[in-house]
Amino acid sequence: MNSNTYPKMVISVLQFLLLLLLFCSQSFAIDSPPDSCIPCHSKQTPASLHRWEESAHAKAKVGCAACHGTDHTAIEKGDKRVAAKTCGACHPKAYQTHTASRHGMGLHSGWGCTRNLANRDSRECAFCHDKDSSKILSTVHCARFLKQTSEMGEIGCNRCHQVESSCSSCHTAHGTDLKIVRNPNVCATCHMGPDHPQWEMWQTSRHGILYESSGMQNGPTCQSCHMPGGSHDVSKGITMSSGMAPYPAIQAKKAREEMISVCSSCHAAGTARRELDRNDAVHRQSLKLVKEGEAIVWELYDEKLLEPMPDQRPAHPLSGNALVLDNQMLYEDTSHVERLLFKMKKYDLAKTVKGAYHQNPAYTHWYGNAELKMDLIDIRSEANRLRHKKNPAAPPVALQSHEETMKIRLEQIKRKTGRTEITPEQGAAERKRLLEQFLK
Amino acid sequence: MQAHHILLALSFLFISFIGGCASLPITMADKSIIYSYPLSSISTPPVFASHESNQIIALVDDALYFLPLKNRQRSSVDDRSPALLAWSPAGERLAALFYDHNGAPSVELFTSDGVRISATEVTGKVTALLWRSEHELLLFSNSYNSYRFGTSVQQNLIRLKDGVIVQKQILHETTITPTYLKRIGIDRLRGIITPSISPGRDEIIYTKLFNPPLFTPYLMLICRNIESSAEYVIAKVELKGRDAIFSEDGESVIWSDEEGKLWQRSLWGGDEARPAATAIETKLDTNILINGVIYGNGRLRASLPSDAVVRTDDGRHYLAAWHGNLYLLQDVLQSGMAKTPLTEEEQDKLNTIRSWRASGLITNVEYAESKKRILKR
Numbered sequence: 001m002n003s004n005t006y007p008k009m010v011i012s013v014l015q016f017l018l019l020l021l022l023f024c025s026q027s028f029a030i031d032s033p034p035d036s037c038i039p040c041h042s043k044q045t046p047a048s049l050h051r052w053e054e055s056a057h058a059k060a061k062v063g064c065a066a067c068h069g070t071d072h073t074a075i076e077k078g079d080k081r082v083a084a085k086t087c088g089a090c091h092p093k094a095y096q097t098h099t100a101s102r103h104g105m106g107l108h109s110g111w112g113c114t115r116n117l118a119n120r121d122s123r124e125c126a127f128c129h130d131k132d133s134s135k136i137l138s139t140v141h142c143a144r145f146l147k148q149t150s151e152m153g154e155i156g157c158n159r160c161h162q163v164e165s166s167c168s169s170c171h172t173a174h175g176t177d178l179k180i181v182r183n184p185n186v187c188a189t190c191h192m193g194p195d196h197p198q199w200e201m202w203q204t205s206r207h208g209i210l211y212e213s214s215g216m217q218n219g220p221t222c223q224s225c226h227m228p229g230g231s232h233d234v235s236k237g238i239t240m241s242s243g244m245a246p247y248p249a250i251q252a253k254k255a256r257e258e259m260i261s262v263c264s265s266c267h268a269a270g271t272a273r274r275e276l277d278r279n280d281a282v283h284r285q286s287l288k289l290v291k292e293g294e295a296i297v298w299e300l301y302d303e304k305l306l307e308p309m310p311d312q313r314p315a316h317p318l319s320g321n322a323l324v325l326d327n328q329m330l331y332e333d334t335s336h337v338e339r340l341l342f343k344m345k346k347y348d349l350a351k352t353v354k355g356a357y358h359q360n361p362a363y364t365h366w367y368g369n370a371e372l373k374m375d376l377i378d379i380r381s382e383a384n385r386l387r388h389k390k391n392p393a394a395p396p397v398a399l400q401s402h403e404e405t406m407k408i409r410l411e412q413i414k415r416k417t418g419r420t421e422i423t424p425e426q427g428a429a430e431r432k433r434l435l436e437q438f439l440k
Numbered sequence: 441m442q443a444h445h446i447l448l449a450l451s452f453l454f455i456s457f458i459g460g461c462a463s464l465p466i467t468m469a470d471k472s473i474i475y476s477y478p479l480s481s482i483s484t485p486p487v488f489a490s491h492e493s494n495q496i497i498a499l500v501d502d503a504l505y506f507l508p509l510k511n512r513q514r515s516s517v518d519d520r521s522p523a524l525l526a527w528s529p530a531g532e533r534l535a536a537l538f539y540d541h542n543g544a545p546s547v548e549l550f551t552s553d554g555v556r557i558s559a560t561e562v563t564g565k566v567t568a569l570l571w572r573s574e575h576e577l578l579l580f581s582n583s584y585n586s587y588r589f590g591t592s593v594q595q596n597l598i599r600l601k602d603g604v605i606v607q608k609q610i611l612h613e614t615t616i617t618p619t620y621l622k623r624i625g626i627d628r629l630r631g632i633i634t635p636s637i638s639p640g641r642d643e644i645i646y647t648k649l650f651n652p653p654l655f656t657p658y659l660m661l662i663c664r665n666i667e668s669s670a671e672y673v674i675a676k677v678e679l680k681g682r683d684a685i686f687s688e689d690g691e692s693v694i695w696s697d698e699e700g701k702l703w704q705r706s707l708w709g710g711d712e713a714r715p716a717a718t719a720i721e722t723k724l725d726t727n728i729l730i731n732g733v734i735y736g737n738g739r740l741r742a743s744l745p746s747d748a749v750v751r752t753d754d755g756r757h758y759l760a761a762w763h764g765n766l767y768l769l770q771d772v773l774q775s776g777m778a779k780t781p782l783t784e785e786e787q788d789k790l791n792t793i794r795s796w797r798a799s800g801l802i803t804n805v806e807y808a809e810s811k812k813r814i815l816k817r
Contacts, residue, residue: 435806
């Protein structure tokens with residue numbers, strides 16, 4: 001080494017160290033404990049501060065400003081809630097897995113625009129739009145959300161469906177203790193109640209009893225099966241949509257293998273496969289019952305017997321005066337028979353099918369299957385009542401004008417063709433016959 | 441004769457000369473002769489409506505007047521100045537849109553004798569009045585709501601029967617970015633393409649405005665069957681596009697792009713859009729007016745100045761407003777092919793199968809065969 005280059009090298013090393021020191025001091029300036037926040041917040045929000053002080057964030061010197069920013073006015077207005085993408089900056093893997101899973105599917109953002117509904121809180125815009133942007137974050141719409149008041153929408157819908165954009169839905173705010181998210185009770189906040197009581201099913205199943213009596217080592221929790229190894233992919237191993245439509249075969253096969261792999265950590269793979277096959281059969285049988293109920297409601301609609309018909313009641317928020325029996329079905333402003341079908345589809349189908357997959361016999365049978373079958377009796381009975389009430393003697397369609405009758409029959413043909421109850425050729429022949437009558 | 445008398449006479453001659461020069465210039469494309477007669481003075485922007493049956497022109501010249509063609513003596517109907525006028529199909533009723541001093545709109549109906557028979561308050565900025573029958577009027581209106589991130593525009597269709605609102609439908613909703621709104625100005629949104637109604641008065645053409653983030657705003661030209669509410673997207677059109685009209689048989693739509701080039705497309709799942717010049721030469725046998733150009737019997741007959749406002753009620757009767765004067769265009773009246781009108785029953789049957797086609801209840805082939813049978817009788 002040349003003696004002239006030695007001092008140059010020392011200078012370079014010193015420059016590097018100086019830069020490193022500068023960088024570190026900058027980092028600490030951002031993430032250092034929030035001395036300026038603590039004096040006030042130890043009085044204003046002591047619990048939040050205390051939870052932060054005990055958290056991994058405090059230990060890593062991640063301060064208030066790192067997540068909340070420094071615009072105190074905006075924080076006070078509630079505009080600076082910590083979004084999942086803020087957490088994603090430091091936890092990219094968890095964030096990416098979460099957003100790709102069913103929890104990140106966009107149920108929260110894109111409930112549907114509420115700006116033209118009466119008496120809505122303008123702050124709701126923030127549900128679906130970034131600040132000062134008209135860009136919609138998701139195109140998922142929910143008719144049931146659009147029927148709610150601002151307050152009910154916030155508490156009854158968003159508090160669960162904000163899971164897409166808020167890690168605190170499960171992790172809670174300010175704390176980072178993994179005990180919280182490993183406790184199955186954290187899932188119960190949303191996964192309980194009449195529409196999908198997975199938590200109750202699990203709790204009263206053998207899995208739940210073992211957990212209660214022997215702890216996590218012997219009793220699997222929600223997280224054990226649906227978030228194995230701490231994964232944030234809660235969709236792993238699930239073979240149906242959130243509306244309980246079975247996935248296409250290729251997708252379902254892959255998911256099934258994933259679930260069998262999870263089950264195999266405790267059970268023989270063959271046992272797991274046989275059990276899941278049985279669950280699939282219950283799923284198919286239950287869907288068939290619901291289809292039967294749906295067909296009866298469509299028939300009543302075709303015969304203009306619903307009380308009230310869709311054009312005689314407040315318009316459906318997404319489909320106007322159309323009859324909606326799919327996942328956007330409402331439980332309010334509908335006819336009685338639709339309300340019965342709603343219970344059948346939304347509550348009792350879920351209890352039967354999810355009860356089976358969660359190994360809970362009481363839910364599968366008595367809360368689920370028995371209710372489904374009794375629902376069908378109620379729907380048939382209501383259909384008979386409506387038909388009898390409208391016209392005890394003659395077929396109801398005869399009450400309409402010639403043109404109306406033709407239209408009703410053409411609509412029936414269209415629906416039957418769409419539901420593949422008749423072939424396109426049969427539909428064409430039936431239309432030809434009706435047009436002949438109309439043009440006579 | 442004194443000098444000032446000579447000066448006065450010369451001034452009179454000069455003014456007459458200037459007045460003569462200001463007559464409506466029409467560019468003729470063939471040997472057809474179209475005479476134009478100045479009828480009356482008219483306010484700017486011009487608001488007028490004429491009707492072939494009653495031969496009465498309703499016009500605004502700082503007040504509402506009726507101008508019968510037989511004597512050309514205008515009479516005052518109302519002291520206020522309506523923003524829109526439209527005669528009913530048989531010419532028995534005139535719909536007039538007024539805004540009060542607070543900007544609140546109302547639609548008032550007058551008989552052909554000038555007697556007001558109803559007044560109905562409506563909402564929004566009304567962009568067009570179209571009659572479906574002697575009793576039913578369609579109103580197109582836009583409602584605006586401003587937010588920090590843009591202005592929400594709701595396009596509404598309001599149906600009035602005998603002056604009573606029977607239905608209000610939302611046709612379209614969009615949010616316009618502040619940048620675009622600043623560029624275009626809210627008044628331009630009121631009717632970039634004026635809606636029009638089909639010959640059978642069962643379908644309408646209108647435009648939906650789209651302003652997606654990061655993309656250039658555009659319009660979708662839509663055909664809507666009124667009874668079934670079914671809609672058919674005809675084409676994406678430029679914001680500078682102008683007129684769009686139904687063909688005489690109501691089976692296709694003709695519109696012009698921003699360069700004035702005409703396009704045509706069959707409705708409800710027919711063909712792709714095609715240049716309309718060929719279509720006009722081969723298929724249309726009547727007069728049509730589009731962007732101030734009159735096509736007759738398959739040929740371009742005449743074109744009017746771009747700043748003239750030209751209207752026709754039935755393809756044969758033309759009025760043009762230009763530089764504060766209203767002109768009647770004659771001889772065009774006789775040039776349209778005589779139509780054999782359908783009976784009321786035939787028209788009803790035709791409109792019924794059109795609504796079935798629009799709702800997808802029958803196929804295009806089934807519709808065409810059924811229509812042929814209705815028209816044969």
